[in-house]
Amino acid sequence: MRPSKRDELVRKAQVIFYRDGFHATGMDALVAETGISKTTMFKHFRTKDDLILAVLRYRDETFRNWFFRKLDDAALPPRQRLLAVFDVLREWFEEPAFKGCMFIKASAEFQDPQNPAYIQSAEHKRLLKTAFREMAEEAGVSNPDLLARQLLLLKEGAIVAAHMGFDPDPAGAAKTAAEVLITAQLES
Amino acid sequence: MRPSKRDELVRKAQVIFYRDGFHATGMDALVAETGISKTTMFKHFRTKDDLILAVLRYRDETFRNWFFRKLDDAALPPRQRLLAVFDVLREWFEEPAFKGCMFIKASAEFQDPQNPAYIQSAEHKRLLKTAFREMAEEAGVSNPDLLARQLLLLKEGAIVAAHMGFDPDPAGAAKTAAEVLITAQLES
DNA sequence: TCTTTTATGTACCGATCTGTTCAGTTTTGC
């Protein structure tokens, strides 16, 4: 197992960055909590920014895998599959370690559109949008692109609401809204 | 005009924090860009965190004033007033200086629920939710609280989408979704 | 005008930041 230390670092750093933030987490804090020496960290990653980018790529992969795996396992017909998005969201929100969306936070801390972390974050959302549109197409709605965009707005809004705690059940409110939007498109 | 320097500092710091982020902006950078000496800054605010909190309070006040002033000036009937929310949002998104929601970003950088900046950010959203619910009640929908929550999800989602650039017209998508949700509640 | 308040500039403090150096230890492949 050659690249194990590198993977271990990315995995552990992801948890810490997610919990404490990117700027707020120093390399020394990573050393203390991961048990991996600073020398090794800078051997695998030239800069902290490089590590952050690797963490974001890892997060993108694991999050989408987890999310769509959940949807696949439910094995639902297209319309129910679209709605199940918000059930999976609720599961996520109820995890004790839930702290909002890592990519929203990354784009908040690295606002320059040229910044690789910002670009990677936008790419994550773009991939989700594409997946949503495919699901909307399979459901046979009249305007799948618009529906996908609207469901994505509900999803992002629900994440923000869950993180900031201004709604008791954002996933539920989003799901009932999604039901209305889907039904309206199927009837027209 | 006694407290003019203090107000000037809050006003200018708000622009800089909004543009560059809280952690990423050092006090020396504020000195350089505002032209106000560091001695004066720390005479008015004991710590940087105190300044940040004052900035967030100022932003909360000015943003809500601007937002609802825009709605008031349109002088629309209840249903149109609810929809106009998303027209005002689009105006905001199209401003060159638009960089997302300052409170979403603040809660991303200060994640501790005990942190005053986090609390202030959540309070801002709570105030918006209350205002939305009152507007929904005036529109005579069957479930004004649910509708207000759903419109708020659309609004927050649209802000995130506009900031991260994964939707060409988030305000438009949100508005059409809002139309469907409002109509559905008025028919039932 | 004289006094009090308010703001400035600069130098400085200790802590922390990212990143490096280097000598020694552990692990791995053969």
Added chain:
DNA sequence: GCAAAACTGAACAGATCGGTACATAAAAGA
């Protein structure tokens, strides 16, 4: 079992962090 690769620990560099000290200058109130 031996050489090469990977990892460690600790010290260190230079910059920057939030925040202070202090002496001077501007400004405002009486």
